[in-house]
Amino acid sequence: MEITLTGVEGLPLVSEGDDIAALIVDALKSSNMELLDGDIVVIAETLVAKAEGNTVDLRRIEPSSKALEIASRTGKDPRLVEAILEESSEILKVGHDFIVSETRHGFVCANAGIDESNVEEGLATPLPEDPDGSARRILGALQELTGREMAVIISDTQGRPFREGAVGVAVGVAGISPVWDRKGELDLYGRSLQTTRVAVADELAAAASLVMGQADEGVPAVIVRGYPWGHLRATGSARELLRPRELDVFRD
Structure with a gap:
């Protein structure tokens, strides 16, 4: 198997109302590239939030007493x-320099997923209001523009319990099941797998983040090509990646 990760270069700074699908297709054409059947397009959530006008002007916010206390x-x-x-x-943990919360979407992450990087001074971008819906709209537009069958993942960079550093994770999915349940398959010694479920969308988002970078790389979209995901073709939803609260052994 060979999988390639190709950054979509030449994308402009996005403003509210911009058509992300059209911008990606045009940028690829400028590089003499095109989308193919089976491609997976991974898009940074900041790009989506800005195009949807989902930004927060911190300069206009009046902090509450609770915010002042946590600050x-x-x-x-x-x-x-x-x-x-x-x-x-819900606010889950507050430390000397961190706030871990559950977002309105159900994601547990630092700072509710709000990002102050790659946006104008004084602004911040929360996660898209409906990341799966955003992924579906972009996928539909890409398919209409290209006639190709593909999938879309909207990614964010988040930390993980008990491990240093941040990795790319999927917060929105369209066209692909984010989890591959391999229960019942055999290992190398013929034993049946009992609980193995692979977070495919997170793995693809993490791989794409190597190309996106975290600073001034300016590559908010990546084309993943060569991964055989036909068996995972589905409407898809990133919510499938969320562990049910009753099975969350890390929460008090």
């Missing part, structure tokens, strides 16, 4: 803390 414990800007509170359904 004093974390050293974070009280206005950012207030934005985190507004995007969260």
Whole structure:
């Protein structure tokens, strides 16, 4: 098997109302490239949030007393803390420089997924309001423009319990099942797998993040080519990656 990761270069800075699918297709044409059947397009959530106008102007926020209290414990800007509170359904842990919360989507991550990087000074981008819906709209537009069968993953960069560093994860999915359940298959010694479920969408998002980078690389979209995902073709939803609360052994 050979899998290639190709960054979509030449994308402009995105503004509210921009057509992400058209921008990707045009950028690829400028590089003498095109989308093919079986491609998976991984798109950074910041790009989607900006195109959808889903940004927060921190300068206009009036922090609440709760935000001020948490800010004093974390050293974070009280206005950012207030934005985190507004995007969260529950605050899980507050430390000397971090806030871990559950977002309104059900994702458990730092700062409710709010990102201050790669956006204008004073602004921040929360996760898209409906990441799966955003992925479906972009997928539909890409298929209409190209006539190709493909999948779309919207990715974010998040930390993980008990491990240093951040990795790309899928927050929105369209056209592919994000989880590959391999229960019942045989291992090398003929034993039947009992619990093996592979978070394929997260693995693809993490691989794409190697090309996207985290600083000034300017590559918010990556084409994954060569991964055989035909058996995973489905409407898909990133919510399938969320562990049910009753099985969450890490939460108090």
